[in-house]
Amino acid sequence: MKAGFYLGNHTYAVQEIPDRGPESDEVKIRVAWCGVCGTDVHKFQGKNGASIVIPPIILGHECSGTVVEVGPECRHFKPGDRVACDPSYGCGKCEWCQKGFPNFCETRHGVAKGFADYVFPPEQNVYHIADSLDLEAAALAEPLSCAIHGLDLLHMQSGTTVVLYGMGAVGSLMLQIVMLRGPAEVIVIEREPAKRKLALELGATSAVCDSEIEAISKKKNFDYVIECIGLHSTMEQAIHVAGKNAKILLFGLGDPEKPISFNQFEAYTKELSIYTSYLNPHTTGRAIRLLESGQINTRRIISAELSLEEVGAELKTLENVRKGKVMVRLSGEH
Ligand SMILES: [Zn+2]
Ligand SMILES: [Zn+2]
Known part of the structure; x- marks a missing residue:
């Protein structure tokens, strides 16, 4: 073989x-x-x-x-x-x-x-x-099961505002399961125009570049920020733009040699919760059921x-x- x-x-x-x-x-x-x-x-x-x-x-x-x-x-x-x-x-x-x-x-x-x-x-x-x-x-089923585990950790409430970084393969899956949770608004951050278009097709409310998100964060409270890229700059920005009482999921795989930093005082005043997720415990069966349901493109x-x-x-x-x-x-x- x-x-x-x-x-x-x-x-x-x-x-x-x-x-x-x-x-x-x-x-x-x-x-x-x-x-x-x-x-x-x-x-x-x-x-x-x-x-x-x-x-x-x-x-x-x-x-x-x-x-x-x-x-x-x-x-x-x-x-x-x-x-x-x-x-x-x-x-x-x-x-x-x-x-x-x-x-x-x-x-x-x-x-x-x-x-x-x-x-x-x-x-x-x-x-x-x-x-x-x-x-x-x-x-x-495997990448979807990992995304499901990450999202499970957030216990996402419906009617909230979500920011999602990255429309790579896993970001595209993550966006689709976020949509199934009934968010009020989903803003996707992505530099590639073709992928911003894909984000809108898959249900995002809007899709913008990372350079635009800080201005938007001053007007809106982001309840959840999900980072699916793993770049140093976007992981740090994800924590920075998160709103009051927000939950942040650092899902993208970062470089083990380059830890990120963030302003702990700013995080303190917003009472942030920062999550990471590791692999896919007990979620493969659900990922398969979801794929079978036809709700994932x-x-x-x-x-x-x-x-x-x-x-x-x-x-x-x-x-x-x-x-x-x-x-x-x-x-x-x-
Ligand atoms: Zn994988
Ligand atoms: Zn064991």
């Missing part, structure tokens, strides 16, 4: 690795599609993703596909089932898993390296999807469909990553 590796030193290569059957409760899945995540780009650039990276590693973790074989202890799946994966494994036994936080599991590891013909996650990480759900759309945010080989050049140029979600075609089934 083929797999797409990050070899270290900004090098990507597709290599042949031995195929195998599923063991214990593993589910062998023929991967149909796998999304390219910002964390894959971070890994390729030599930074860490959601965890420490030691190459060589197979990239990709946002995958869907069809079950081809199951291990002897697998109970809930059979060949032919259409599925999506939660790539993040929690052991279920350590202190953090027992407390209900599998994202902090002491032995947490990736179990669905999706830039490959097959993945072998344990069945606890595999989810059935409805026949009506396209397999390519189902591969977005996935077509509009996919910018390219590439082969396992083509994605190497893409990781260097980020031509399509900048426009939206890049999907890697494995079996290409729908």
